[in-house]
Amino acid sequence: MSILGLTTPTLTSSTSTTATDTASLSSNYNMFLNLLVTQMQNQDPLNPTDSSTFTSQLVQYSQVEQQIKTNANLTDIKALLSTQAATNLVSYVGKTVTADGATSAFDGSSSTSWSFTSSAASPTAKITVSNSSGETVYSTTQTLTKGSNTFKWDGSTTSGGTATAGNYTIAVSGNDSSGSAVTITTAVSGTVTAVDFSGTTPMLTVGGQSISAYDVTEVSSGS
Numbered sequence: 001m002s003i004l005g006l007t008t009p010t011l012t013s014s015t016s017t018t019a020t021d022t023a024s025l026s027s028n029y030n031m032f033l034n035l036l037v038t039q040m041q042n043q044d045p046l047n048p049t050d051s052s053t054f055t056s057q058l059v060q061y062s063q064v065e066q067q068i069k070t071n072a073n074l075t076d077i078k079a080l081l082s083t084q085a086a087t088n089l090v091s092y093v094g095k096t097v098t099a100d101g102a103t104s105a106f107d108g109s110s111s112t113s114w115s116f117t118s119s120a121a122s123p124t125a126k127i128t129v130s131n132s133s134g135e136t137v138y139s140t141t142q143t144l145t146k147g148s149n150t151f152k153w154d155g156s157t158t159s160g161g162t163a164t165a166g167n168y169t170i171a172v173s174g175n176d177s178s179g180s181a182v183t184i185t186t187a188v189s190g191t192v193t194a195v196d197f198s199g200t201t202p203m204l205t206v207g208g209q210s211i212s213a214y215d216v217t218e219v220s221s222g223s
Contacts, residue, residue, distance in 0.1 A: 089202050089213055092192045097206060098218040101188030105196075105203050105210040106155055108165035113152040115209055116172055118144045119183035125174025127151055129163075137163050144174055144182070167201065167212065187217075 106112045118125070122144040129138040137157045142149075151170060155163045172184045194205040195213075202213040 089195050089197075089204075092195060092204060092213075092216075092219065094191065096189065096191050096220045097204065097211075097216050098187060098189040099204070099206070099211045100186060100215040100217070101206075101209060101211055102171070102186040103167050103169045103212055103215065105199065105201075105212075106153070106163060106165060106168050108155065108162075111152050111154045112168070113150055113209060114170045114186065115148065115150050115188055115207065116170075117185040118146060118149055118172075118174070119185075120176040120180075121146045122174030122176055122182050125172055125182075125184075128171045129153055130169050130171065131163070132167050132169075137168070144172075 101115060104112045104114055124141045125144045127140050127142055128136050130136050138153065139158060142151060151172070153168070157163050170186070174182050174184070176182050188206055188209060188211060190207040192204045192206055196203040196205065196210065203210040204213055204216070
């Protein structure tokens with residue numbers, strides 16, 4: 001499960017990694033002790049090896065051992081924080097949120113839609129859909145009414161194919177009957193009915209529209 005763009009580590013995974021690192025350190029440590037004992041047994045009594053070198057090496061092994069334990073603890077803390085972040089997002093359900101509604105998730109098969117508000121009617125507004133890299137994958141025109149409007153996209157691309165699953169951003173521009181540009185607002189406000197953690201970015205369902213949790217600008221108690 002991916003939470004807030006981070007791959008949630010598991011305690012089992014961190015324990016396995018720590019065990020492997022510890023086993024490797026133990027093996028090297030035992031080899032060091034065997035070499036140390038052999039060296040002491042065969043050293044020249046009139047020119048013994050400086051003991052400070054042995055002490056320094058033992059300290060280094062101890063430091064590595066402590067670092068392995070620290071890394072394991074940090075991995076477990078990361079897993080717990082990720083779980084806490086997921087719990088916090090679940091608490092959005094039933095709450096009223098305001099978010100930038102320009103980006104929506106497309107699962108590769110089912111249609112996705114955007115809701116936006118126009119300051120005036122526009123007979124031939126231009127609508128473009130771009131992928132996460134900013135490349136335009138689809139464009140069309142649509143008549144807009146003053147106030148709330150909706151655009152539904154089935155994943156078709158300008159080249160005649162079907163877009164891959166991912167997040168897509170809509171851009172709308174148009175002019176009124178006098179030729180003046182209309183103001184398009186993609187901000188969405190509504191009650192969260194579900195939270196989807198299946199992708200790399202948690203998505204909130206607001207009024208049937210999927211909105212990235214990262215785009216939320218305000219949260220308030222549901223009315």
